Amino acid sequence: MEKPMEPCYEVFLSFRGPDTRHDITDILYHSLIDAGIRAYRDDEELRIGEEIGPELLQAIKQSKILIPIFSKQYAASKWCLMELVQMVECKEKWGQKIMPIFFDIEPSEVRNQTTTYGKAIQSYIDKQLYTNETIENWKAALKKVGELKGWELKERGKGEFTREVVQKVLIELKKNYLAVSDFLVEMDDHVDRIMELIGEYSAQTKIVGIHGMGGVGKTTLAKIVYNKLLSHSTKHYNLSNFLEKMDDQVDRIMEVIGERTTNSSICCSLSNIRDTKIESLQNQLISDVLGKKRQTINDINEGKRVIKDLLSSKKVILLLDDVDQKTKLDALVGMGKCWFGSGSKVIITTRNKEVLKNVELKHELTGMDFDHSLQLFSRHAFRSDHPPAEYVPLSKKAVKVCGHLPLALEIVGSFLAGKDRKFWETTLEKLEIIPDENVEEKLNISINALQPHAKEIFLDICCFFIGFDVKIVSHMWKSCGFLPDYYLDVLQQMSLIKITNCDRLWMHDLLRDIGRHFICRIGTFRPKKQSRVWDHEQANGILIEKRGTENIEAVCLKFDHQSRHFYKKEEFASLSNLRFLQVDCGDLDMKNVQHFSLTNWFQRNLSNLPKLRYLSWHKFVQHCPSTKQFQKNPLVLPNLRYLSWHEFPIFFQLTSFSLMKIVILDLSHSQITNDWEGWNHLKMAKNLKVLNLTKCSNLRKTPNVSTHENLEQLILQGCKELVQVDRSIGKLKQLVFLNLEGCSKLQRLPDEMEGLEALTELLLDMTSITKIPKWKGMKKLETLSASSCGLLSKCNLVGCSTSLLYLCLSGTRISELSIGNFGSLIELNLSRSSIRELPNLIETMKNLRVLRISGTILEKLPSTLGMLEKLEEIEAYDCRYLRGEIPSEIGRLSFLRILRLTKTGISDIPKLPESMTNLYLSHNQQMRCPDLSNLSNLRYLTLDLKYRIPSHLAPSLNWIGGLRKLESLSLCCHSLVTLPSDFNLLLKLRKLELFVNNLECLPKLPQNLSYFHFVGCGLMEKSINLSYLEKLSGLHIYNCRQLMEIQGLQHLKNLRGLRLVRLLSLAKLLDLTGLKKLQGLHIEDCPKVVEVRGQLESLDILYLNHCETLEKLPNPLTFKHIKVLMINGCWKLKEIQGLKYSENLIFLQVRDLPILEKLPDLTNANELKRLELGDCPNLIEIRGRLESLERLLIKSCGSLRKFPEPSSFKKLEKMAIAECERLEEILKSEEYRDLKKVRIPLARFEMSLDYLISAVGIIYSRWRV
Template structure:
């Protein structure tokens, strides 16, 4: 029979009409249709007068699930038995699912044909003239087979309860509630797990989950996945999409209809809908997704306030760009941008329908991914748009996308922008054009001065996921949103720069300054001056910029010692009304000779002269006294200042930044007049030894930063009662610190790396974070127990010998770091178990030997590097996510510790375990399904039969196995295998298609690696000290870095095509390697190092290696020639290549800065020729300044920060060169 290609029906009902039609069959059929399940029954679907048998056969064939209702009289009907035979054939031939209902009969009665079924079969046998033996045998076999199937038994159960169970099961089987999701999902599992943790902990609890993030980040997709995962377990399901643009009454109607599976009557107003929802749905356990919610009123109309409308056990998932609507939820889950690797994977699936780009598209794909900046929507749309196009079309599209966002992406993101009020839009556009990465606390002064209500507006922008405030209070906007904002500015001006409100492009800004009229709309502009644009310093260029409120000038490469290159230094003189609305002037590298007295400073609130060469006697100080409203003065990096100016004219100043003024020795006494000053930043003022006494007058000061200064004393400032932050890190001369005056206000205190030996503790009840690293203190006072608000305590690298029991009184403490306290020994106080808020504890590299019972709130525990650590029992730490544990023993035969408690840590994501061979992992260790990163190290450590299957990172050191089989780790992206002396073979890795980095080091017995072909994401391959390894097989089209060192038996490299995209290649001490193929096609090669290859005679032509900057060759005695034009070469090192006779084209050395040629007799003759006289001259001019030993750049030694770096070019005493110095600039 031909297999049906599609289904006409979801369910085929087979029943005996006499005893079921007006009973269970009718009831079930009606319930199925109400639930949206298309069911077939003969009297409903076949028109009168048609032949029944052929239509029935067709209906059975085209039904997805077959349900025979096996009643007492079912077998009495030959017709029913024929249907049953047909069902069994469909099951056996096409995999149809039969789900029988046993209606007042036992399955065994059907299976063995007893009772009514025996009587019915006997009657059929007696009618032999009508039914032959073969037919009757088929009936009996069909009954026997169906009688063994799992189904439902209906005896003494109510029809309502029974049909509800059947319908629910069928909805699961048919996936009727399932919604379509992209087949190209990437990086969703972690998000699903976090949400399911909250939803799934107790299914009887009502839960409301909020998913928030910027447009296009994947909120709807995540909500859909959760919905599909849960929908089968609920009485009703509803997914309301596009809530932002849909009338609420329509949404209310859909909600009621979907949950009750019946058409809802028309709802005339919102209040009526609320009443119906409360009354009709309150008894049903439902799962509800509200997608694209924009206003709290939408939630109130659909699910009410809190959970009072919902039946116990219901789940609600809200997806929104506006975080502000998520007030009363159990979890706020933010979706952020994807990282680069996952972005490339998602992009490749849409652009190429595969997991990685083809070789010729790798570079273009990376550019596209960078443009998309991790936004899934952009990755999908742009990837699909580029699918099937050639490389030239790609280049054109990507060039446009660098400045103009994709139209579809723009439309999606623009929804959020259009919903903003005018002031919010203005602030957003300012950020997009100029202010990304700047301190929001400074930026707000400009908006405040312009009456933009920045605090409220910024909160709206944050809640709507249009901006973020990153670490250090820095403004952050996604690149796609930034481009959207800039495009809005362009479109509002009809693409005419002079009509734009903001001009951020330097070339456009220069063009705008050339135009004399029509520039009044410009509010903000960015310029860069150098000799080419010196004429644009003249004041005439700025006269018509009457509405300019933001001016950013970057002083370029100008010869300030030659003033005649510039226009008159009086260019900005004589027009005091120039730029009358200027609020922010940012002029970095401001020249000392330049006079800027023409600008109106009346409304100036922010002045940034960072890295300028202004001095104490600069004439501009007097003019700046006109800036009466100045709020921020930033003089960062003004290294010629010895003392600050007089501040008496700036009584409104709130932020004074003098960071990096390394010659500053005096802060003017007038600082005491700055009654509104909230921030004083003196970080890095190395020569500043004393703070003025007048600082006591700074009553408003909240933040004082004196890190890396030479101050010796912080006196008691009794009037500084608002100080919240005091940071004095690296003030090595600071020995006295009296904080009594600000003890009740201080929130953050850092005295790390100072000379303080006695802690200035008193009543510090408000302190939240205390950092005391590298202090020579032996104990903490018991008064530390009074710090009831302390959350972070960092006492790492101190001389502490014990922790006080009073630490158990810090009821808000979340993190404690006592790592590298070498004198801290024995046990830690048991009172630490009382800290119910404690999340992270770091005790690595201490003398601690025993850990008491810790609070269940712990998420991170770090206990590595402790000499005497006993194996702790951590079985109660069910929330632990990170664990580093090292167990060492001094006695020769210690009792084998048990790690069986590991199986209970089901939330563990990262585990680093170092221990001796006696410690074994539990056999069910593989059940830790959330474990992503695993590091195991020990002396002949045994591996369990299987590791957790979701590992993405695995590092093993010192295992005892001879054959390593990790083929089941399909999500592995990084694998490191070190110091496994018995390891002979590593088996197939082809299923680990996500591998990006492989590292095998110090494996003395390793003979065989698997063929690496198919690892399309592999970028880094490192194999070192594997003396028996003969070959590295595979075609690695994405390989960027290859290191093959000390593999004395190696004869064969990977397929030459593996070098197409190589950037770094290091090959050394491979005595049997005769040739290196594939480099002739390496266009991205940046660094090539080859040494100790005694059989190597030639290198491939390197002409295509246009990016090659570093070439090192050492002790290759048979090497005869180096071919190619190396126009980017900056470092050339050749030593011990005595046979070298043919050299690179002379044009290769124009950019050369480091040169060493030694013990290359044949090469010396070539260098004497006129053709290479420039190279010879450069060699003579090489300076004698010693250079540090050349190690492999960027290399973190085998990924282990605890190993000391090795000198990679120590090739026997005469390498690396002792004198590699920059050549004189040409």
């Protein structure tokens, strides 16, 4: 089937003329057109011939959404059935969405071909006018579409029904279109300006404030800058992150250099500042710094002191977003630079410039330029980058009244989408009256137009539910009589909210504030009308002062831990219409409060809240006595729908609550057990839909859930003691989500799970299950994930769900997999499993987009892979038994973007499709070098051809210069002698790695390189010039034995990492003057280098190894910021002067310096954690107070006779001395007797050299794009 052109229609309607032409079809068609949706309808009665005509075929192919309207006689039309088959084919091949309407018929009649559908099919069979294959295709199409979720008209009004369909179509179209690019503002110039102000690589502390109107993009800009700084932090000076690849060695290396406890960089981002009290913000910052919760700060001045003490010696990257008061800023950053360690960076965003009064560096962010504004507006108003010709003047006017602000353009564009010209004109006239600076009022026009229930849901989200799981809170709104599915779609379509990929509710902080201001305005003019109170202090005041009214529907409370005020019945008495109550107990302690009973409190004080539907109780009250005496009293909260109580106290009786109407119960992190009395009381919860028992660590068996027939979600994630799932689970016919992830002791799943006919998602990751049974009853299962189940060896999915989209069996023992016909599967992950061959019938997986088989023992790839037309990614690295040729059929995969075939035995690569963007190939034996000249879209290429052949047979790589989109290239080819002359034309190339031992001449490189790694022992040139690589941040050169000079090093102003290894002819003088940003310098096996020149003020790491003639080190001031200093085998080095300035030094290693006589006084090295000295036979003394030293190793320093006094070693934990005769005599004296306690044999002392060489290697390898 030919790939469709870009859609010119958006919706295709398929219908049976006599049934619906003048009914629902006509109403829907005109409603779609009126909403600005390009719809196509065709009357099947007007067609002739036996085949679908080309115009109709093209309309189906081009439409994004396909809507068959099933009526009683739909199947009686061969044309309708032909269209339906075509629609199913388009869905499976190109991903179009089918949204069926069941007009006057049940979905089961379509699915199972009963009643009129069965008769129609039988008549086709009886007349024998069509082949059996044609009829089977019709039946299959009816079955597939009948199983899809759609709309049933039933008794609903056609007007209301049509509005719902149009709304859903708009949402789907918008989602589809905006996925291309959700944010069009050109941020590059602003980012560059902020990075310049903040001094990205500077060792100075900088604080920058970004100010501008709400909705202009301040948070987006700040996050981009923060992430760039964070990226550089993790790559450059936070050493613990450099070592992430070293697994079990990490802790040991970090112990060596002390980075875990001292001088590490802290990264922290605080948002929602506008709605958070100062003390809470201080607590959050302190907790983030410590990496754990500490004693609560209750006094602002105390918080300031603690923050200053914690951060004054640390390098911090801090983002404070949407700061609304200067007092809050002062409480968090105090006196500015002096509160933070050297090199710290602080970013502040605010709408109020006055907040930044004492901030020296400021940047104002204004709106977008006109062209980008019009483009963004058009995307939301017309789902196009440009407005239609007749709407150009009005669109330009809209951009003007929106003040070029991205948020306003998005909201107003969405509000006007699909409306007629008159509506546009009226709306824009209203907006013109509003001053440009009053953004909130402009956006209010959209909010005010909401229907009552949509507005209620919007205001609930503004006040309470940002970040919540939409699937869960929707149940609460349903219980209030709202229609959340419909109204959430409305809010999305109007761009007032977004639902993230993780199903979380999100909205812009300005929209949140507008919603809250709306509530506050009502409360200001009519205090008794305020409906929601989200501020803890205001809520506390309302209750204590008894100012509550019947209009208050939602309240957030936080108990006062100082006064220990626990609200009383009369304080709740006036809140008779309360439907939402959120309580934060914090660290409330009732230890000294006599006769307090939590059970009694609930039954007394909440009995007057009959309309309460949502109760969230955060933590439990400490030292609260157990009591059961009130169990016989009337149950409280008879209308409760949502109860969330983390760390539910085991003494508290669930019987205090009425659970008759409960829909969601969340008892995560509680100590409940399988014999908990509350399970019996829970049986009355007939309407329960969500049961969350995450990390209930004492739960060994799930309760009997047979009475919860309506349960839709069961979450048991992280219940590490769980060993049994009760067989009653099979009776949950409505269960759609089951999470058993991390139940590490669970070995078996009950056979009764086959009865979970509605289940769509099953998570079994990191359990101990040994097999997945043959569950034929799970017909709707879409996600099955069982990764890292190390004991799982059997999985038979034949006959199971044909709806499966995602199947993950990575890290299992499965060697054979039978999966049947999974035509809907999108991703298959078999990595690190024991699979020996790909599943049978894999060619039927027509929708498969991602195939992961890395680390398996597969021996070949089947040619049937070429039939998977939608495949986008094949990940097959580290398949060491995979040999032979890649099937040529892969070249047919026109959507293939990513192919990973490193560390395999593949010997030949066929011509690959032009769609490729990422290609990774390597082979330790001979592999024919592929011709990749047709891959014009390639961005990342790894080509590793390690085998050696005569140079005259070396492969030609002349095609590389034509890959103009290439951003990263790693090339290993030891037989390569030259590179193409047009290599420097790869202007987008940022990262280049060349492992070419026989390369004779280094060509001119692309000038935009950020990272260059070069290994070339065959290089014949004695000098190379790199001065033109001004953007270079990482440079590594190895094994260039003839190379005497690297010209232009001093011009590489952005260089942060430099590594020169085994350059046997490198000149005597290495001039690094001007490299102000250099953070890491590694020189090894460069025997002719005599002097390293330059004042490297940003240097963190200096590693000099076996530079035998080195006599002079860089300027002593270079040592001021160094954390790790390792000097080994520099035989002519007499002194290390810079050590007296090394106040940030953490680790010092000096070995094999035969003429070194003394070290400078190390007293200033007050951060030094580890000192290793070895093979320095003339070293006489060590001076200084080493008060932070924890590890000391001295070996083969026979002349050492002066040693710091014992009182210097306040923190010494381990000391090893060997082959130091004179020092041994000193240590025998009485004054050093305390050091004997930490003395250990040399064999027990961790030898850090090998680890640190590896660590430094990893550090330098990270200075890249």
